[in-house]
Amino acid sequence: MAIALAPAALERARRFLxxxxxxxxxxxGVARTGCSGWGYVVDLAREERPGxxxxxxxGVRIYVDATSRPMVDGTEIDFAQxxxxxxxxxxxxxxxxECGCGESFTTDAAKAL
Incomplete structure (x- = not known):
């Protein structure tokens, strides 16, 4: 599995941490939301969960749950102002x-689950 942080996102993550x-x-990870089905969720990991x-x-660890993994594998996260x-x-x-507002997305069903 590969999740990459662009330099701006890496710096933002370091400040959060x-x-x-x-x-x-x-x-x-992702959660069901919006008009297209899935929305991204970024938060601080306070515990390691099964899976x-x-x-x-x-030096920045990224935790991804098993359900989200196939939908976000290969994602590059950036941070923009x-x-x-x-x-x-x-x-x-x-x-x-992606939906028009950019808040949610869909995946190819074969990759989604």
């Missing part, structure tokens, strides 16, 4: 389509 010393790393796959990049707005940006090779 520095402000929460009890965090193990980042938790990255988690863990990758590490430059647009005016006053800041957000993580996802380049997911498994996304077959």
């Amino acid at each position: 520095a402000s929460s010393p009890d965090a193990l790393g980042l938790r990255f 988690d796959m863990i990758t590490e990049q430059d 647009k005016g006053l707005n800041q957000e993580f940006v996802f380049r997911n090779p498994n996304a077959a389509a």
Whole structure:
């Protein structure tokens, strides 16, 4: 499994982790949401859960649950600032389509589950 953090996302992750010393790393996955079906979830990982796959990049651990894994494998996470707005940006090779607002996506059914 491969999840990559672009330099801006890596720096943002390090700042998050520095402000929460009890965090193990980042938790990255998906949840059912939006008009296209799946939305990305990024949070601090405070525990390792059964079935988690863990990758590490430059000292930042990324925890991905078993359900999310096939839908996010190969994703590059970036971090962008647009005016006053800041957000993580996802380049997911498994996304077959995204909704117009960019909040949710669908995958090829064979890759999804």
